[in-house]
Amino acid sequence: MAKTSAGGAQALPLDSIIAGDCIEAMRALPDASIDLIFADPPYNLQLKGELHRPDNSRVDAVDDAWDQFDSFAVYDAFTRAWLAEARRLLKPNGAIWVIGSYHNVFRLGAELQNQGYWILNDVIWRKTNPMPNFRGKRLTNAHETLIWASKSESAKPTFNYEALKALNEGVQMRSDWVLPICTGHERLKGEDGMKAHPTQKPESLLHRVLIGTTNPGDVVLDPFFGTGTTGAVAKMLGRRFIGIEREESYRKVAQRRLDKVRPLSLEALAVSTSKRAEPRVAFGLLVERGMLRPGEELQSLNGRHSAKVRADGTLTAPDVTGSIHQVGARLEGAPSCNGWTYWHFKRDGQNVPIDALRQQIRDEMGE
């Protein structure tokens, strides 16, 4: 595929599965073209014989004295390579999710940090129905760890705070997610009736990831596509996806699965948004519109202070004059203050925050 000189998104093989090795396939994609990467890398290394040690000696699968150090060195080299490609592909405000268990997640996390990714949270997928530890020599391994990281410290990653809060019954989403493992009808079977993939992730997990950290239309890359859970949920949620998968059998199952997915309507895709996404309203507009009269007195939230509205949209109190925020902050001795929720006016004997007037204006603008 030809890259465009601009690295334009039109070069991307959207909504399709690329056959091949994940590192080579990523090399063919343009810089800074991806909004989000979700990666579930293998940790049962079938890499012997296909990779070289850091000193370039070839690792042989059969007769090699395959000690632990070699094993970690090879795994780290593999991790370093695909994470570097992944970072090149991310837009400046892009982010990545990786998932792993204690076998590999510490290598993943350390390498993310080494490459300049900025960890935003680690998230625990707490399985409601894990496989028990049969030998009674360990604790039941009842969770996996996800790491959410932005491309750099200065990035401004997508985070739909209000949508996740709504998913969590009105309290902010925590870093531990309680979700069942993938079983039943959701678990894809091969033609032999056996499970098609050993570690198929539940769609609920991807649903939460994509609702929380992407917007509709975003491009999501999964370099270890497997049976395509990332693609299926992305398509359902109105996101674009690119999958990379080496094994033909997985690609076949994934493509069949994807063909059956019907995207949700735009209406169904709408999520709760934060105030930050709404248009700014100048306090002065409330005065101009006659919603507050110059000279009218406002009361503070706690009732301890008052200030008068002036015709230019500033407030004045005995010792301070300025914006609604500045006056509130000064009177409270606080470094900052949200004047919209701090100041109240009287209507029908009730104290009403001036934020209600702002909301009224926003409602009119939205009509």
Next chain:
Amino acid sequence: MAKTSAGGAQALPLDSIIAGDCIEAMRALPDASIDLIFADPPYNLQLKGELHRPDNSRVDAVDDAWDQFDSFAVYDAFTRAWLAEARRLLKPNGAIWVIGSYHNVFRLGAELQNQGYWILNDVIWRKTNPMPNFRGKRLTNAHETLIWASKSESAKPTFNYEALKALNEGVQMRSDWVLPICTGHERLKGEDGMKAHPTQKPESLLHRVLIGTTNPGDVVLDPFFGTGTTGAVAKMLGRRFIGIEREESYRKVAQRRLDKVRPLSLEALAVSTSKRAEPRVAFGLLVERGMLRPGEELQSLNGRHSAKVRADGTLTAPDVTGSIHQVGARLEGAPSCNGWTYWHFKRDGQNVPIDALRQQIRDEMGE
């Protein structure tokens, strides 16, 4: 201190706090002398500006000098050094616990693996009452990660499977542990009334670690002793401890704390080793949480019988040991008994059913 040629435990400064840097202090201890290490190293939080709650109050951040490192390279070198000393000190079948957050735990885990430690489980401490994310820019950081590792792959670490199972309603203990953070009376205060240490760990966490992975009489080393939670729980549970702490103020608080701890009786310490019927409720959590003290006496509903609480959440009476239900049934000569309503404890001169404590826990967990 002179090492004995056998590395004998008699050279160990048991049940005391060593003043000084953890690496130097460990160098003075003999090879292969420690059964278990619990380490809560600095997290390298890298906090920048100040953080305020929405009500404008200031968050008291962990900004102590001991948590400051110039780079990952410096932090890694520090980690490498203390983990190497720690490994030298462990007996061949010894094990280590480390605790951290996403800031440092990937460095810890990777270095453990690099040094030949063998990870047995990662364990998630899920906090019932974490600090929220005040700016709505991340997920609530609601957990910390512990890593449990043996000295080598071939080691046979202590694992009290049945005791942990008994603590967990008779089902296998999982890798996610739900426990509150350290607050209230347990949180140690300095003379100024402020918290004595910024990151004091709850005793319930150490209780579970020590019950599960040590035996009475084992030697437990904590190279980052702080205010001595590890020592306090070890002493209570009949384990020996060695603490290393650099800061004099922490040592003073820890020593005062340790002096007040009364070790449990042997009887209370006995830990079940045989299989038995599944208790239906997590009585053990009441013990871990300190709501009932091992050795404490419970009275029967009719006042005719009494039994003692043991550290693994079983009861013992003169002729019978087992779950709260089993012991109640045996003493009454009944086929079954609801231990929750049968057993009572004394609080403020009143007999209160232990069910009240269960209800308290359920309330906390939102059931």
Next chain:
DNA sequence: CTAAACGTTGAATCTTGGT
């Protein structure tokens, strides 16, 4: 007296947009 209201705090990598 109790109940309700109010205040405090916890290992935190915690903003955005305009000039």
Next chain:
DNA sequence: CACCAAGATTCAACGTTTA
């Protein structure tokens, strides 16, 4: 990039004061 101002944002557990 620096600087400045607007303005968005919290949950559970304790402890203390008020009604």
